[in-house]
Amino acid sequence: MPQFVLLIYTDRALLDALPDGEADAMMRDCLAHADDMRRDGRLLDTQMLADPTTAKAVRIRNGRLTALDGPYAETKEVLGGFNLIEAADMEEALRIAAEFPWARTGCVEVRAVADVGAVRERVGAPAAPAAP
Numbered sequence: 155m156p157q158f159v160l161l162i163y164t165d166r167a168l169l170d171a172l173p174d175g176e177a178d179a180m181m182r183d184c185l186a187h188a189d190d191m192r193r194d195g196r197l198l199d200t201q202m203l204a205d206p207t208t209a210k211a212v213r214i215r216n217g218r219l220t221a222l223d224g225p226y227a228e229t230k231e232v233l234g235g236f237n238l239i240e241a242a243d244m245e246e247a248l249r250i251a252a253e254f255p256w257a258r259t260g261c262v263e264v265r266a267v268a269d270v271g272a273v274r275e276r277v278g279a280p281a282a283p284a285a286p
Contacts (some may be wrong), residue, residue: 155240155268157198157266158247163231164260172259180255187253191239202235206253231260 169177175226187271191197211222234256242249244266 160237161263162235162256164234165230168259199238206232
């Protein structure tokens with residue numbers, strides 16, 4: 155079954171504007187939803203990211219490495235986490251994404267997962283070693 159990544163973006167201002175306790179209630183709903191999806195075999199992995207102020211951005215230009223402190227994006231919404239799911243197609247993945255409460259205080263970006271094995275083959279790289 156095809157895999158999709160649901161990238162969870164949040165807008166801190168919208169979260170902060172919620173009534174007291176509502177953000178925690180949204181998180182409980184999100185975790186319950188994730189637990190249901192995991193039991194159904196649809197959720198393969200989920201992770202939250204640390205606050206963007208702890209982020210670093212690494213770039214190499216003209217052979218020179220630069221590491222900048224975050225947040226470094228000029229946007230109100232920041233990447234807060236991801237969910238790796240299985241869905242029949244993009245339409246089903248969009249329906250699943252709409253069930254996450256963060257669509258109300260940010261954005262849930264849905265992206266198909268590329269077949270890295272096919273990319274390795276196309277570029278002539280050896281197969282990945284087996285996991286320990």
